[in-house]
Every structure is written in structure tokens, then in C-alpha cells.
Amino acid sequence: MPSDRSSRARVSARSAVEPFHVMEVLKAAAARQRSHGDVLMLCAGQPSTPAPAVAREAAIRALDCDVLGYTESSGILPLREAIARHHRDAAGIEVSPEDVVVFPGSSGAFTALFLAAFDVGDQVAMTRPGYPAYRNSLAALGCEVVELDCGPDTRFQPTVEMLEALPAPPAGLIVASPANPTGTVVDPDVLRELAAWCEEHGTLLVSDEIYHGLSYGRPTASAWATSRAGVVVGSVSKYFSMTGWRVGWLLAPPALQRPLEVLTGNLNICPPAIGQHAAAAALGEAARAELDGHRERYAANRDLLLRRLPEIGLRDYAPPDGAFYAWCDIGHLTQDSVTWCRDLLDDCGVALTPGVDFDTVAGHRKVRLSFAGSTAEVDEALDRMAASPLLRPTTS
Ligand SMILES: Cc1ncc(COP(=O)(O)O)c(C=O)c1O
Numbered sequence: 001m002p003s004d005r006s007s008r009a010r011v012s013a014r015s016a017v018e019p020f021h022v023m024e025v026l027k028a029a030a031a032r033q034r035s036h037g038d039v040l041m042l043c044a045g046q047p048s049t050p051a052p053a054v055a056r057e058a059a060i061r062a063l064d065c066d067v068l069g070y071t072e073s074s075g076i077l078p079l080r081e082a083i084a085r086h087h088r089d090a091a092g093i094e095v096s097p098e099d100v101v102v103f104p105g106s107s108g109a110f111t112a113l114f115l116a117a118f119d120v121g122d123q124v125a126m127t128r129p130g131y132p133a134y135r136n137s138l139a140a141l142g143c144e145v146v147e148l149d150c151g152p153d154t155r156f157q158p159t160v161e162m163l164e165a166l167p168a169p170p171a172g173l174i175v176a177s178p179a180n181p182t183g184t185v186v187d188p189d190v191l192r193e194l195a196a197w198c199e200e201h202g203t204l205l206v207s208d209e210i211y212h213g214l215s216y217g218r219p220t221a222s223a224w225a226t227s228r229a230g231v232v233v234g235s236v237s238k239y240f241s242m243t244g245w246r247v248g249w250l251l252a253p254p255a256l257q258r259p260l261e262v263l264t265g266n267l268n269i270c271p272p273a274i275g276q277h278a279a280a281a282a283l284g285e286a287a288r289a290e291l292d293g294h295r296e297r298y299a300a301n302r303d304l305l306l307r308r309l310p311e312i313g314l315r316d317y318a319p320p321d322g323a324f325y326a327w328c329d330i331g332h333l334t335q336d337s338v339t340w341c342r343d344l345l346d347d348c349g350v351a352l353t354p355g356v357d358f359d360t361v362a363g364h365r366k367v368r369l370s371f372a373g374s375t376a377e378v379d380e381a382l383d384r385m386a387a388s389p390l391l392r393p394t395t396s
Contacts, residue, residue, distance in 0.1 A: 017136040022353045025341060029351040038349040040381040041373065043341075045180065045325075045353075047241040048373045051278055052290045055242065058281035059274050068273040073265035075102025075249070079276045082283040083234065083249055090212065091222035099251050101260045104271045106210050106235040106248030111137055112267060113231060113250060116259040117204050118143050122171035127158055129327065129359035129366070131180045131208070146170055147360065156318050156327075157186040160197045169201035175223070176208035178215055178322025181358040181368040185321035188221035195227035205230030210248070213239030213291070215322035216299050228253055236279045238323070240287070241294060245275035298324050301371035301378045308382045312391050324372040327355070331365035332393045340390065341367060348384040 025043050033039040050056065062068060074080070080097035087095040103109035110133070118124060120142035126134050128147035135145045146166065150156045158175060175194060177186040186194075191207070198205040207223030209232055223230045235248035252260055264270075281287065305326055309317060316329035334340040337354035345351050355366025371378050385391050 014140050014142065017140050018132065018357075020132065021338060021357045024338075025345070025351055025353060028342060028345055032345055032349060032351075036349060039345075040350050040377050040384070042369045042371070042378070042381050043351040043353040044370055044372060046237065046243040046372060047294060047324075049241045049294055051242045051245060052240070052282050052287035054284065054286045055240075055245075055278040055282040059278040062274055062277035066273070066277065071270045071273050071276060073268070073270050074261045075100065075271055076273075076276050076280070079247075079280040079283075080249075082280045086283045087222070087224070087232075087234075087251065091225060093222055093224045095224070095251055098257065100249055101252055101257065101264065102247060102249045102271045102276065103264055104248070104268050104275075105237065105246040106208070106233050107133060108246070108264070108268055108271070109233055109235075109248045109250045110134065111141075112260050112263045113206065113233075113252075113256075114138055114141050114143065115263055115267075116256055117231075118171050123168070124172040124174065125158070125163070125166070125170040125203075126174040127156060127176070127179070128361065129156065129181055129355070129363070130174075131176060132357045134174050135360075143171075149361070152318065154190075155184040155186070155321070156182040157184060157190065158194065159190060160193045163194070163197055163201075163203075169203050172204040172206055173198055174206045174208060176211075177220060178211040180211070180323060181325050181353070181355070181366075182318035182327040183320040183323040183325040184318050185215055185218045185220055188219055188225075191221050191223060192226045195223055195230060199227055199229045206233065207231065208233045210235040211238050211323040214295055214298060214324065216302055216320070218321045220322065224251055231256065236275075236282055239291060239295070240279070240282045241291065242275075242279065242282060245278055246272050247275045247279040297375060298371060301373070301375050302326075304375060304378055304382070305369065305371055308379075308386075312382060312386045313393070314391075320371075324370055326369045326371065327358075328367050328369060329365060330367055333390065335364055337364050337367055344385070344388060344390050347390055348388045350381045350384050350388075 080100040084095040125146040127150040232251040236242040318327040341354045353368040355363035
């Protein structure tokens, strides 16, 4: 019998990063679904729809006709051309296929970018609240995360004043607009000021634009419209409704293009071949009507939420300018959002995301509602929440 040494396997100190607490919610929701069959998932950060029909057809064609072996590490040319065209059409910026490097999701892009741009010990600034994977992967790579405390007065977005207040310019600044978890959009003038400040101070601006295409009235500017010194992050996961296909990309300035290509070749060899063929089709004009239809449904769900959230006592939330999230304060109900979300699931089968993943300071009194599902589901979830004792403030 071989001896069991598994308990003595080496584990690095750098791997001790925070888990996604939302995974615990998903596990509990799956258990509730098995026992009660009544779960309404307002916790998922993804569309409830499949990839657009033309993308699925392209995938079937690729399965039938293509070897689907390794591709160029930075992505197949037709996809890089489609991405360049998409940015030209959507943001009016001149992009060539050489500017584009494709990765296994924008998550894969972030890992390669952080390695390509930052060294151990470098400081990288991001908003609080913000997307936790930035913080956790930067920490695993030995970078120091500087959290910028962002509130309603700046639409939960960073400003030049916040950067000026730091002891030294950071090596990088991550801006997400529309953002997760708040859904807020950075004002185009503020983005321009941030980009200019970053250029002047040698700070790499990383502009996460993966929720572009999903905004409800406010303009969303691309960082490359004003400064090409920064990096733009894109993905087919959100507007294009293709999370599991794992295709994301960077628009990178020339100095970073080769390091990114070399790193992704080593880390990933290439992005998924079938995902690349499907994504190239999704980026074309033929998918537009279907995808705009999804956005119209999100807009209707958002209107419903804005109307009904005050009805259930949730009056304090970030303005949901884009994406498909509402970031709500529940401080009048609890100081423990994790337990409260678990109790809500037990009480009425509605799964929300506790704020602790996104905000290391105030997350215990916040929840994120996703309105990416059907309008009927969102409405039913609000009915159930209205009837739940958990939404009634305790008077003690
Ligand atoms: C702000 C933000 N950036 C990046 C990602 C990663 O997305 P993907 O790897 O699917 O492109 C997410 C996923 O939810 C996100 O919310």
C-alpha cells in the first residue's frame, strides 16, 4: 500500500486567498432546489440565456468541420478582426487585430496582465466595493492591493482626488464601468481625467469594460477613446451571453502585446478553440437583435426593481446604471449579510449574494441582487421577499 502523504502536500502561502463566498450561496441554493424545487436565483452574475443562435451554429460548424486543436496563443485572426471591428463600431475607436490578445475569459486576461505589467510588491488600486477576483488574484501574485473607498457621492467610482491622496502613485489602477457589484458607470469626463493622471504618473490604467453594451441611459466611454497608454478588458460573457465559452480579450499598448502573448502561450497555450469560433459569430451584426432583446429584458427588470425595492423597504442602493445588479444596503435589517442571505433562502427560496465578497469593510450590511433572470422570476422574488419576516426591521 502506498503511504498516504496527501496531508503533507506542500501548499503555498500565496494560495491562501479569500474564497468567493457566493459559491457557498450557490451550494445552499442547489441543496434547497433539490429539497423544495422552488429556488429563484438572484445571485448569479451571469445571463440566464444561452449564446446567441448564430454563435451556437458556428460552434456546431466548427465541431463538424474543424480539428479544434490548439490555435495561435493570442487568438485566431477572424476573432481578433471581429473584436477590432466591434470596438470600432461600439466605441468609435481605431483598433487593429494586432492590438488584441484573446484569453480564456477576461479572468485569464487579468492573470496574464497582472503578471505582464506588475512585479511583486507593486501597489495596484481598485475600488471598494469592487470585483473580488482582482483583489484575490493580485494578492496571490504578490501585489499590494490599495482599496479606494468609493461611495454614492462619486457613483462608487474612483476619482483623481482619491489618487492624489495616496502616498505615492500606484503601479496600476483598475476601473470597472459598468461595475460589479454596484452597476454604476464612471462619467466619461472622470474617466478622461483618470486616464490623463495615470499617463502622467506612470500608472497603468486597466479599464474593465466587460459590461459594455449593458447600460440604461448613461453613456459608457472606452478608456481607449482618450488614452491608448492603458489596457481595455473585454469579454463575451455578459452582453454576449456566453459565460461558459470562456473568451475574453485585452486591447493592449504595443509594449505589453508581446509579453502578454508569451505569457498566455505558457499559461494557457491558447483560448478554447470552439469558444473562439462561436465568439467571432456572436460579435457580428447577425447576433445583434437577439442580444439587444436580452438588454431590453434587463431594462424592464431594472424598472421593476426600482419600482418595487422601496416597497420592500430597500431604499438605499447604488444607481444601477448598467450591468444587471442592484447593490442594496440592508443595515436596518442585519449586520451579518451572510447569515441573512442563508436565512432568506431557507425562508422563501430567494438566493441573493451577501456583500462580503465585494466590500471588506461594509459588506456585512450589503447584498447584491442580480436581475439577469426573467421578469416573472424577479417579480416573484420580490413578492416572496415582501412576505418574508426577514425584510421587516427588528425593533429592539
Ligand atoms: C467586473 C468583472 N470583471 C471580470 C469578470 C470575469 O468575467 P469572465 O472571466 O467571464 O470574462 C467578471 C465576472 O463576473 C466581472 O464581474
